[in-house]
Amino acid sequence: MTNSINEILETDVILVIGSNTTEAHPVTGYRIKQAVRNGKQLIVADPRRIELVKYADIWLRHRPGTDIALLNGLAHVILRDDLWDKEFVAERCEGFEEFEKTAAKYTPERVAEITGVDAELIEQAAHLYGEAEKATIIYAMGITQHTSGTHNVMAVANLAILTGNVGRRGTGVAPLRGQNNVQGACDMGCLPNYYPSYQPVEDPAARSKFERFWQVKLPEKPGLTVTEMTDAARRGKLKCMYIMGENPVLSDPDGNHVVEALQNLEFLVVQDIFLTETAQLAEVVLPAVTFAEKDGTFTNTERRIQMVRKAIDTESKAKPDWQIITELAQKMGHPWQYPGGPAQIMGEIAQCAPLYGGISHQRLEQEGGLHWPCPTPSHPGTLYLHADGFARGKGRFHSVEYLPPAEEPDEEYPLILTTGRTLYQFHTGTMSRRSRLEELRSEELAMIHPKDAEIYGIRDKDTISVESRRGKVTTKVQVTDQVPPGIVFMTFHFKETPTNVLTIASTDPVCRIPELKVCAVRVEKIISNPPVDERDNYVGVYKQ
Amino acid sequence: MKAAEENGIDIPTLCYDERLTVTGACRMCVVEVKGARKLMAACATPVSDGMEVLTESDRVVEARREILRLLIANHDLRCLTCERNGDCRLQDYCYRYKVEDTPYKGAVIEYPVDTDNPFFIRDYSKCIRCGKCVTLCAEINGAHVYDFMHRGFDTKVTSAYDDTLQETTCTFCGMCINVCPVAALVEKSTLWEGRPWEVKKVTTTCPYCGVGCQLKLKVKDNRIIGVTADRSGSNLGDLCGKGQFGWAYVHSPDRLTGPLIKRNSAFVKVSWEEALNYVAARFTDILNRRGGQAFAGLSSAKATNEENYLFQKFMRTVLQTNNVDHCARL
Numbered sequence A: 001m002t003n004s005i006n007e008i009l010e011t012d013v014i015l016v017i018g019s020n021t022t023e024a025h026p027v028t029g030y031r032i033k034q035a036v037r038n039g040k041q042l043i044v045a046d047p048r049r050i051e052l053v054k055y056a057d058i059w060l061r062h063r064p065g066t067d068i069a070l071l072n073g074l075a076h077v078i079l080r081d082d083l084w085d086k087e088f089v090a091e092r093c094e095g096f097e098e099f100e101k102t103a104a105k106y107t108p109e110r111v112a113e114i115t116g117v118d119a120e121l122i123e124q125a126a127h128l129y130g131e132a133e134k135a136t137i138i139y140a141m142g143i144t145q146h147t148s149g150t151h152n153v154m155a156v157a158n159l160a161i162l163t164g165n166v167g168r169r170g171t172g173v174a175p176l177r178g179q180n181n182v183q184g185a186c187d188m189g190c191l192p193n194y195y196p197s198y199q200p201v202e203d204p205a206a207r208s209k210f211e212r213f214w215q216v217k218l219p220e221k222p223g224l225t226v227t228e229m230t231d232a233a234r235r236g237k238l239k240c241m242y243i244m245g246e247n248p249v250l251s252d253p254d255g256n257h258v259v260e261a262l263q264n265l266e267f268l269v270v271q272d273i274f275l276t277e278t279a280q281l282a283e284v285v286l287p288a289v290t291f292a293e294k295d296g297t298f299t300n301t302e303r304r305i306q307m308v309r310k311a312i313d314t315e316s317k318a319k320p321d322w323q324i325i326t327e328l329a330q331k332m333g334h335p336w337q338y339p340g341g342p343a344q345i346m347g348e349i350a351q352c353a354p355l356y357g358g359i360s361h362q363r364l365e366q367e368g369g370l371h372w373p374c375p376t377p378s379h380p381g382t383l384y385l386h387a388d389g390f391a392r393g394k395g396r397f398h399s400v401e402y403l404p405p406a407e408e409p410d411e412e413y414p415l416i417l418t419t420g421r422t423l424y425q426f427h428t429g430t431m432s433r434r435s436r437l438e439e440l441r442s443e444e445l446a447m448i449h450p451k452d453a454e455i456y457g458i459r460d461k462d463t464i465s466v467e468s469r470r471g472k473v474t475t476k477v478q479v480t481d482q483v484p485p486g487i488v489f490m491t492f493h494f495k496e497t498p499t500n501v502l503t504i505a506s507t508d509p510v511c512r513i514p515e516l517k518v519c520a521v522r523v524e525k526i527i528s529n530p531p532v533d534e535r536d537n538y539v540g541v542y543k544q
Numbered sequence B: 001m002k003a004a005e006e007n008g009i010d011i012p013t014l015c016y017d018e019r020l021t022v023t024g025a026c027r028m029c030v031v032e033v034k035g036a037r038k039l040m041a042a043c044a045t046p047v048s049d050g051m052e053v054l055t056e057s058d059r060v061v062e063a064r065r066e067i068l069r070l071l072i073a074n075h076d077l078r079c080l081t082c083e084r085n086g087d088c089r090l091q092d093y094c095y096r097y098k099v100e101d102t103p104y105k106g107a108v109i110e111y112p113v114d115t116d117n118p119f120f121i122r123d124y125s126k127c128i129r130c131g132k133c134v135t136l137c138a139e140i141n142g143a144h145v146y147d148f149m150h151r152g153f154d155t156k157v158t159s160a161y162d163d164t165l166q167e168t169t170c171t172f173c174g175m176c177i178n179v180c181p182v183a184a185l186v187e188k189s190t191l192w193e194g195r196p197w198e199v200k201k202v203t204t205t206c207p208y209c210g211v212g213c214q215l216k217l218k219v220k221d222n223r224i225i226g227v228t229a230d231r232s233g234s235n236l237g238d239l240c241g242k243g244q245f246g247w248a249y250v251h252s253p254d255r256l257t258g259p260l261i262k263r264n265s266a267f268v269k270v271s272w273e274e275a276l277n278y279v280a281a282r283f284t285d286i287l288n289r290r291g292g293q294a295f296a297g298l299s300s301a302k303a304t305n306e307e308n309y310l311f312q313k314f315m316r317t318v319l320q321t322n323n324v325d326h327c328a329r330l
Helices: A005-010 A026-037 A051-055 A067-080 A086-092 A096-104 A108-115 A119-131 A149-162 A182-187 A204-214 A226-234 A255-263 A321-331 A341-352 A361-367 A450-455 B002-006 B058-073 B089-096 B132-141 B175-179 B241-245 B272-290 B305-318
Strands: A013-017 A041-045 A058-060 A135-139 A172-175 A240-244 A267-272 A284-287 A296-299 A304-308 A415-420 A445-448 A463-467 A472-479 A487-491 A519-527 B030-033 B120-122 B146-149 B156-159 B185-187 B200-205 B214-220 B223-229 B260-263 B266-269 B295-298
Touching: A005 A026, A005 A135, A005 A172, A013 A026, A013 A067, A013 A119, A026 A041, A026 A051, A026 B132, A026 B241, A041 A051, A041 A119, A058 A119, A067 A096, A067 A108, A067 A119, A067 A149, A086 A149, A108 A119, A135 A149, A149 A172, A182 A296, A182 B305, A204 A341, A204 B305, A226 A255, A226 B295, A240 B272, A240 B305, A267 B272, A284 B272, A296 A341, A296 B305, A304 A361, A304 B200, A321 A341, A321 B272, A321 B305, A341 A361, A341 B305, A445 A463, A450 A472, B030 B058, B058 B089, B132 B146, B132 B175, B175 B185, B175 B223, B175 B241, B223 B241, B260 B272, B272 B295, B295 B305
Parallel strands: A013 A041, A013 A135, A041 A058, A135 A172, A240 A267, A240 B295, A267 A284, A415 A487, A445 A472
Antiparallel strands: A284 B260, A296 A304, A415 A519, A445 A487, A463 A472, A463 A519, B120 B185, B146 B156, B200 B214, B214 B223, B260 B266
16 A cells, blocks of 8 residues: 555545455455545445445446446546646656547546446546545455456556645555555565565666575576466476465466366475365475464555564464474575574564665564564654655556456356455455354355346355356355346355356466456356245345 | 543543544543533543643542442442453442442343354343443444443343344444443353453454454463454554454364375374475475476465565575465465
């Protein structure tokens, strides 16, 4: 996030696009609802009738995968009606002329045709956002998990800089990170093209810095991303994988191919707290401990680095990940020594990662969480970014065009499947399903619109099969107009219904994020449940 | 109230919470303002220039005593086994103002304890009707589950139609438990598991989503028994159901307890020494035969920064590859 979470309360207009905030990031969802209760205005762009729609001044129900058209359409109206921040654009941005030409093509009428959103609503939303003194855009995987994911993000950024909504309190763009420490894992360089603190692998200066720092020769070529790894393993190019605390069998697209890829390896090591679906395929499984059994730090979605503290001793032989990795490095002849544990490791991070330069456990204990960039021990941290200019100098407009998703519905597979999370479960469920949350939600409930339900003879609580070109799963169903006609929504929390065997591994050409939000499927009823004569009572329970 | 707080003056309150609209419901915070005819509720009285306030005058203390006597007149006083014994605001203030008993003996309403939801009990015989859960549920969560039912002596804080919470808009965020000043709302997981002073509270960061809520784990005898709010993070003490109730996996019997090696398609338990020697030998062998490009590593967005740092350092320096990624894109 460019800004911090609680600045949501200070903004005038919030645009939420591709984020079901109240379920996937509930406490940030509270902030949005609080802001609305305090008189701030809310635009929600989402194909589903998510909870925030109830709070929204304007709901743009666009078709999945048409975000760029919608965002360009908003920019079009903002430009046409002279609502943009000319001073900000002139002083701090470049690439405007080309962007203006692109946006000119996205008239509300054309956008209405692509997105299915009423042209009048697009006009209204553009005015609301464009006229705001302070506006913020909140997005999540609904923007990024597309073959056009990078372009979607650029389209979001375009809108923010066009209106000067960057670099001030209460403005900005807010990508909400899904995992507790996904921000930190990125910051630490668990990316194929970056060393810690986003220093590029391909930059010879950065490489030689780390070669000196770590005292080894480093490989020059950027590595493979998750989805590329799966491909490489299937083709036999990868021989060995070391997987720590991830469950790609359930979380990655095209699950059957993931299994095939992992089985094709010569050697697979999985380090986890449970024998996950992925760990079951491993030759060696190393037992790790949970967050409650170790010290360290997590970095949240607003770049805030916070302590994780050991609350209990491990009662088994399981060890913290940092200890396992260190011992393994030592076994392989590398002289790693961290007798000071995580605090000492953070000391090493501060030396090589400028964004974390001023971070130490001691400081976090004394001062509480700190927001990076925090380059020196006396730096107070940075609540919002870009106050005095962009990292790259000028903010760049990227002219991005709408392209349809990789797989569109057709006669054979007439429905669109889109995926996400629910409030009571998390990701592949390895943690949340082993808690009492299971009593609230213990099985998949695919959402389908009443019109589609009628076409396929499906009633609420029936069991159906959902099939794509890649696989087939069975699931219970809820008939609800939370989804629009033509769209099926499912989560990936439940191993009994491994939704990701359906999804497509087509990825964005730049960042290789898979298009988990759109693929084509067909459905078929398998079991009627409950019996025919009672079920009329159930129809419409979920209708709003 | 805020002005007093800022100046280190402790004014007692049962219903005030800086995050919520002031309701002035409990009247515990009454103070004497010079020149004012009546006692004023400190939470609902803004300071003004030259205002003289007595926070513990005889008149104020007697008023507070009277309020406490009225409150305990209709409160289940089985403090001996109460889960909040020793961590109860009502008890604290009765002690502070030496209120041992009440002269108002009369009808007492006894409600059956509601145990219908999986996470917490609702014991309205202990409810003091401060209304904090009502305001918090409406103003922070937005679920509007609770409200006051009936009037006067019969007033009960509850859900619409007194329904079980599963039938309401409740999202089981548990925030109401954490603001309850008494034992009207108590996590089931802590029942009979330990007295408040035996429970260690460890502030840490929630392991679920990227919001990074700060929370306190309640620990007794090396086991987590519950969670309570911590206000040091940007969540300001707010939590959702996952943070509040999603921790039991830590003690799951499914946890891996020792290293495993697969032999003849079945996992066999081995020692750390054997497991790490084996992994190191296989890694070294493949590295010598195939080079770093044959390796790939997936790090974890669930692991700490320190662990992620070491993981990529391991992949890059020991296994000589940049093939390292994690689930950032999933």
